[in-house]
Amino acid sequence: MKNSAIRRALLTSALVSMLGGSVTVVAPAQAQFGGIVYDPTNYASNVLQAARALQQVNNQIKQIQQAATSLINEAKNLASLPVSALSTLQAQVDHTRQLLGQAQRIAYDVQSIQGAFEGRYKGTALTGPHTQMVANAKARWEDSVGALEDTLRVQAGVVGNLGGTRGAIDTLVGASQSASGALQAAQAGNQLLALQSQQLADLTAAIAAQGRAQALDAAGRAAIEAEARERFRRFRGKN
Incomplete structure (x- = not known):
């Protein structure tokens, strides 16, 4: 009994010392899951870049479609009467x-x-x-x-x-x-x-x-x- 009381007293004293001292707790910027480091900031940046790249691809597709339509219309305009x-x-x-x-x-x-x-x-x-x-x-x-x-x-x-x-x-x-x-x-x-x-x-x-x-x-x-x-x-x- 005395030993248990002594251990609790020592733990309490240590916690008080830690809280009252100059130790500062900083939230981690990275987390590790199963050996893989996860960085939320880097992930968000990559998602944004992928979205922008996808939008550029869509714009290019539209431009190609418009060019194809224009070529088709020009071909029709140049077609001779049958x-x-x-x-x-x-x-x-x-x-x-x-x-x-x-x-x-x-x-x-x-x-x-x-x-x-x-x-x-x-x-x-x-x-x-x-x-x-x-x-x-x-x-x-x-x-x-x-x-x-x-x-x-x-x-x-x-x-x-x-x-x-x-x-x-x-x-x-x-x-x-x-x-x-x-x-x-x-x-x-x-x-x-x-x-x-x-x-x-x-x-x-x-x-x-x-x-x-x-x-x-x-x-x-x-x-x-x-x-x-x-x-x-x-x-x-x-x-």
Whole structure:
């Protein structure tokens, strides 16, 4: 009993000495678990650095995605239109030109027209012998009939082109609406303009053919009137 009391007294005295003395207790900055030193400050710093690195990676991924999207859009803008109606339009224009080139008798040529009018529509052609006047009248009639036939053929060719024109319009409008980029849209628009030009060419050809027929008919009637006056003059001269 005495020994236990003595030990307790000694422990109490030691604790009092420690508390009243100059000994200072400092919290440890590191802890050791199973031989591994754990530093909370270093761990927090590493976590922050990892988070920043992850954010940088995410930003780089977004930049790569944006660059890829931009490249895809540029590729679409540079893609050519997969359809073309130019061959059809060129064939229609060539067909109309062939019809105009097949004009009978007085063709669409300045020298040809001048020669024909000098030979049977004016001047000495209207004041020659009776047989010549009859021949010229027949030639003028053939000119008018041929011009009317040519007009009908050109008009029929223009009407025949309408089917191909409608098909080309449907194709180009569909391609324009489904265009994936600026180049395809521009090419579709250019082909639609070419189609419009082809229609204007057909319209011009039809108007030219009709105008030719009307001009020859009017010239023929004027020649008939001139010949009638000449015949009347000769009739009066004989009397």
